[in-house]
Amino acid sequence: MEFSYSADLVGLKARARELAKKLTAYEDESEREGGLLPSSREEIKRIVLDSGFNAMNAPVAWGGAGLSWIQQVVVEEEFGRLTNGLWAAVWRPTAAALTRSTPEQRERYVLPEIRGERFGGRAITEPEAGSDLRRLATTAVRSGRGYRITGEKWFVTLGDIADYFLVLALVQPDNAPTMFLVDRDAPGVELLDMPHYTHNFAYAHPNFSFTDVEVGEDAVLGEVGEGFRLTQETFFEERVLVAAHAVGAAERALSHATDWAREREQGGDRIIRHQLIQAMLADSVIDIAVNRTFVHQLAWDIDQGGDPRTLNAKVAMAKISATEAAGRVADRAVQIFGGRGYLRSNPVERVYRDVRVDRIWMGTSEIQRIMVANEIDKRGLSGLVHFSGAAEPASMGADR
Ligand SMILES: Cc1cc2nc3c(=O)[nH]c(=O)nc-3n(C[C@H](O)[C@H](O)[C@H](O)COP(=O)(O)OP(=O)(O)OC[C@H]3O[C@@H](n4cnc5c(N)ncnc54)[C@H](O)[C@@H]3O)c2cc1C
Known part of the structure; x- marks a missing residue:
């Protein structure tokens, strides 16, 4: 078992953070204008192409970055730090179009999308x-x-x-x-x-x-007749990304709130010395660390292959857990800032609004819970609560 990043992942994360930093410059515009101006879209396209992160899910031979799932999660967490949905500026073709297109459809839609010519x-x-x-x-x-x-x-x-x-x-x-x-x-x-x-x-x-x-x-x-299956393939991929973004968004909110708590003095001390603020920081760091670990383990699991039905339920677990945690962390971050946390110019306020939709789109939290419960009923707990390859002692229960 290995829990540290390889040199390759460290380098990839640093490159992704560099790109995210460049895109941060467009957050205020996006907030002010209710979206990006056309001129900024063009600039961003150039920045993304230069970064090499366009179509990171597509094969290198087609012009994509060809990243594994664990690599994508590491990268997407960094993009998740961006407010105003700027992570969407780093485009990727839909999973179903990548895997199921005919050679003609690939020429017409997928390859131009990889190059940033079509969306x-x-x-x-x-x-x-x-x-x-x-x-x-x-x-x-x-x-x-x-x-x-x-x-x-x-x-x-x-x-x-x-x-x-x-x-x-x-x-x-x-x-x-x-x-x-x-x-x-x-x-x-x-x-x-x-x-x-x-x-x-x-x-x-x-x-x-x-x-x-x-x-x-x-x-x-x-x-x-294959439409639902292709929809599921698309959701599978996007739910993993939502979970990774949620971890990144939560970390961004917590890092701003922590800086503020260290600096702000009220009640005779820096607010980080007040126990009620400490509890919010501690709970938030736990929310992030636990979810980061699970989302990474899930990505690793997907890279290893395995039963797609169990993986599908684990993806649902990650989406529920990471997005609900991000909602809690963002809420606490706003609270720690007090009135300043309610200003739209404050990134934590934008994270607070941004992460709300993650519990709705690509399948609501309720639908994800139903998927997890159905998997428990069909194949038991073991695949969901254990690491792959770990045998559960027979005496532990009537798992199938
Ligand atoms: C900003 C945004 C962007 C989006 N982007 C896209 C996109 O690009 N393409 C696209 O096709 N869609 C997109 N969606 C749609 C999104 O996927 C749906 O909103 C989502 O699937 C929920 O569907 P609904 O809004 O119709 O809610 P409903 O399905 O009507 O659900 C309403 C409520 O009932 C609950 N509910 C529903 N069924 C059950 C059940 N069986 N048991 C218990 N509770 C249940 C839900 O969880 C929810 O709380 C987007 C939505 C938003 C808000």
């Missing part, structure tokens, strides 16, 4: 279908040599810069859930609304309608 948005959620995708209403009807897609998609992250979407639709007449690659400029794709959210994100999460949008047979990603 994809995931159009899965609908007004009546959030956690429950069985309520999906978007349809794809056969038409000539392709399909006509009609429906409404909400909360499409990066929808303002995306020039294509992964659209989950039900192929008729069998209601077969299927993922389609749809160009943003296809006739019938319309921007409905650009809602404001609790956070001020670098990019937007607009709603779109699709009305009789004609696509060819070659727009199907994977197979007809």
